[in-house]
Amino acid sequence: xxxxxxxxxxxxxxxxxxxxxxxxxxxxxxxxxxxxxxxxxxxxxxxxxxxxxxxxxxxxxxxxxxxxxxxxxxxxxxxxxxxxxxxxxxxxxxxxxxxxxxxxxxxxxxxxxxxxxxxxxxxxxxxxxxxxxxxxxxxxxxxxxxxxxxxxxxxxxxxxxxxxxxxxxxxxxxxxxxxxxxxxxxxxxxxxxxxxxxxxxxxxxxxxxxxxxxxxxxxxxxxxxxxxxxxxxxxxxxxxxxxxxxxxxxxxxxxxxxxxxxxxxxxxxxxxxxxxxxxxxx
Amino acid sequence: xxxxxxxxxxxxxxxxxxxxxxxxxxxxxxxxxxxxxxxxxxxxxxxxxxxxxxxxxxxxxxxxxxxxxxxxxxxxxxxxxxxxxxxxxxxxxxxxxxxxxxxxxxxxxxxxxxxxxxxxxxxxxxxxxxxxxxxxxxxxxxxxxxxxxxxxxxxxxxxxxxxxxxxxxxxxxxxxxxxxxxxxxxxxxxxxxxxxxxxxxxxxxxxxxxxxxxxxxxxxxxxxxxxxxxxxxxxxxxxxxxxxxxxxxxxxxxxxxxxxxxxxxxxxxxxxxxxxxxxxxxxxxxxxxxx
Numbered sequence: 315x316x317x318x319x320x321x322x323x324x325x326x327x328x329x330x331x332x333x334x335x336x337x338x339x340x341x342x343x344x345x346x347x348x349x350x351x352x353x354x355x356x357x358x359x360x361x362x363x364x365x366x367x368x369x370x371x372x373x374x375x376x377x378x379x380x381x382x383x384x385x386x387x388x389x390x391x392x393x394x395x396x397x398x399x400x401x402x403x404x405x406x407x408x409x410x411x412x413x414x415x416x417x418x419x420x421x422x423x424x425x426x427x428x429x430x431x432x433x434x435x436x437x438x439x440x441x442x443x444x445x446x447x448x449x450x451x452x453x454x455x456x457x458x459x460x461x462x463x464x465x466x467x468x469x470x471x472x473x474x475x476x477x478x479x480x481x482x483x484x485x486x487x488x489x490x491x492x493x494x495x496x497x498x499x500x501x502x503x504x505x506x507x508x509x510x511x512x513x514x515x516x517x518x519x520x521x522x523x524x525x526x527x528x529x530x531x532x533x534x535x536x537x538x539x540x541x542x543x544x545x546x547x548x549x550x551x552x553x554x555x556x557x558x559x560x561x562x563x564x565x566x567x568x569x570x571x572x573x574x575x576x577x578x579x580x581x582x583x584x585x586x587x588x589x590x591x592x593x594x595x596x
Numbered sequence: 597x598x599x600x601x602x603x604x605x606x607x608x609x610x611x612x613x614x615x616x617x618x619x620x621x622x623x624x625x626x627x628x629x630x631x632x633x634x635x636x637x638x639x640x641x642x643x644x645x646x647x648x649x650x651x652x653x654x655x656x657x658x659x660x661x662x663x664x665x666x667x668x669x670x671x672x673x674x675x676x677x678x679x680x681x682x683x684x685x686x687x688x689x690x691x692x693x694x695x696x697x698x699x700x701x702x703x704x705x706x707x708x709x710x711x712x713x714x715x716x717x718x719x720x721x722x723x724x725x726x727x728x729x730x731x732x733x734x735x736x737x738x739x740x741x742x743x744x745x746x747x748x749x750x751x752x753x754x755x756x757x758x759x760x761x762x763x764x765x766x767x768x769x770x771x772x773x774x775x776x777x778x779x780x781x782x783x784x785x786x787x788x789x790x791x792x793x794x795x796x797x798x799x800x801x802x803x804x805x806x807x808x809x810x811x812x813x814x815x816x817x818x819x820x821x822x823x824x825x826x827x828x829x830x831x832x833x834x835x836x837x838x839x840x841x842x843x844x845x846x847x848x849x850x851x852x853x854x855x856x857x858x859x860x861x862x863x864x865x866x867x868x869x870x871x872x873x874x875x876x877x878x879x880x881x882x883x884x885x886x887x
Contacts, residue, residue: 354772355744398743398770401686408613443615443638450607450615453685453766454637479769480685482636482798483840509772550773553801553844553865557872564881575843579850582875 315345316380316392316471316503318366323375325365335361336526338375345380345470346501348494350508350517350534354548357523359507360397363473366505367395393471394464398479400456403463409451410435410444413463420467434466437492439485453480458489465496471503479509490516511537511544512552515572522547535570554578597792598680598761599624600648603657605640617643618654619816625761627790630783632803632824634796635813635838641796642685644813645763648794649682661761678707681759685766687750688739696741697734700753707757722755726782743770751779755786762786763794768802776802801842804828804863814838828861844868851875 320341326334335358343349351359364370365377368386376383379392394416396403406412410431417427435441438458443451451459457480464472472493478486494516497504506517514520515534522530522537524547530537537544538551538558558573566581567573605618617640625631633641646652648659650666659666661680684690693699704715723730728748733741738749747770754762764783768776780802787793797803804810804824812820812827812835820827820835828845829852830836841849848868851857856875862868 355742355770355775399686445612446615447608447613450613450617452638452642453769458637476770480637480766482634483800483842484837485636486798509770511773548772548774550777553842553868554847556865557869560869560873561876564876566876566881575846578847578872581881582850582854582856582879 315501317345318343319378321376323372323377325370325372329373343503343505345503347519348497348504348517349519349521350506350514351521351523352508352514352547352549353523358526359523360475363475363507367393367473392469393473394467394469395473396460396464396477398476400460403460404448404456407447409440409446409448409459412448412459413466416463416467430466434462437465438462438489454482457481474506476507476509511549515555533570535572539570597625597627597662598648599660601658603647603654605643605654617816621818623811625792625794627792630787630793630807632795632797632807632810634798634800639813640816641813642765645682645765645796649680649763678757679759680761681754681757682763683750683754683765683767687746690750691738694737695735696738696749699738700749703753703757718756722752726751727778728752744775761792765796768797768799801863812839825860828863
């Protein structure tokens with residue numbers, strides 16, 4: 315359980331030479347919460363995660379983790395962080411060794427390491443590739459590999475920067491559901507940036523950044539109702555979730571509910587509807 | 597025009613790390629055609645693309661371009677580099693110059709020996725097409741651009757060559773919805789005359805409406821190749837699962853399976869909305885205002 319608090323944070327990559335990315339920025343993330351961060355390219359998503367992980371230091375303001383201002387070294391024990399490009403983050407030529415690397419640094423016993431590596435690789439569906447060369451993995455598999463590395467560390471906080479942008483449809487949905495389970499079971503704090511609203515809709519809370527300014531902070535379902543803001547952020551409501559308004563008008567869902575395919579198929583389940591294609595006259 | 601013939605390929609063959617990535621794959625692109633190549637990660641899409649682009653020599657099978665074998669009997673490769681181009685999944689890998697301008701103009705200046713004014717005109721036109729702020733970024737290092745801008749810069753440098761076949765590996769990764777639509781409309785715009793395109797992508801909803809064919813790979817094999825409509829209506833659960841059809845298509849498919857809609861399975865959200873509205877009305881879920 316890790317809480318994160320940014321108080322009046324000001325950060326600039328070139329202090330004084332350019333507009334700061336964040337100025338007097340406030341954000342509180344409660345322990346055990348899953349927060350999705352959305353916003354156009356260059357809005358500060360990656361910078362925000364780097365600040366939380368202590369990889370960047372603010373010029374003004376403070377960042378409190380579990381109530382204290384910590385050094386990057388101490389933060390390492392609390393949070394695992396991954397970024398979008400997997401190639402830069404893979405350290406070992408062999409898949410299983412790459413997952414083990416972080417665990418070895420944590421000083422775990424070889425037995426524990428083995429158990430955790432196996433479990434993490436199964437989570438991301440790479441167990442069969444444990445003995446493969448990591449450079450033989452595809453882009454999507456490499457992203458799953460570094461995610462396994464982060465999960466294996468079993469820290470109270472996961473900071474994920476667009477972690478699945480190269481992972482294809484179904485496995486992306488599966489991994490997101492898995493993250494949701496882990497997050498709920500372990501009460502892990504999860505901060506997850508993404509370009510896709512469909513990913514962000516799974517989170518408990520959605521934070522939108524535009525040019526370093528917090529422009530939205532509420533439940534994901536509420537953002538769907540703010541069409542103009544969605545557009546301004548360069549996002550698009552997924553086609554299924556977009557049906558929500560029509561369903562709400564028929565009193566089938568709450569106005570701020572996020573509609574999913576499973577949801578709709580349930581609504582359509584009627585005695586006349588079977589998979590052997592029984593026709594109903596309309 | 598460009599054809600992969602019975603390709604099989606294994607990484608690090610006869611070592612403990614051996615991995616078969618392609619197993620008897622054949623795929624042909626005809627002039628003017630756009631083919632979407634999709635499938636789960638690790639199914640062999642990128643390797644097939646690299647083989648088609650002539651970057652990787654397949655262990656078995658061959659590649660033909662306009663009827664000519666890329667790998668002749670003398671063992672020399674027949675060069676297609678300016679006619680068949682590949683935009684990699686990692687745009688930063690292709691960058692080598694110190695400024696965006698040098699990077700984007702290199703192929704035209706050095707490769708094709710074009711005049712500076714013509715180079716400038718062509719780059720400006722293509723940049724404008726995909727809303728890449730060339731004038732503003734020309735003197736920056738390509739590596740200092742944001743990932744979305746790097747992707748666009750890589751695309752500009754390749755489109756500038758005016759290739760006959762464009763192969764794009766995940767051109768939309770890391771872009772937001774608006775940028776995705778922009779890149780997709782650029783690709784649609786680019787596809788005219790006899791230019792062909794092979795796009796690797798998993799955002800099927802953005803392609804099903806306009807590509808000619810969809811090829812689906814699973815575990816190194818081509819498990820489906822046909823029109824988007826055929827794919828959307830496929831009754832093979834393995835094909836549907838491997839292709840990861842968008843939820844909106846699955847909804848349309850279910851509506852048809854359940855007899856609520858008689859029209860074809862659609863990937864168009866407005867059409868599916870109408871299909872759903874009809875079904876809901878039929879089930880007695882009326883608009884609250886009406887009840």
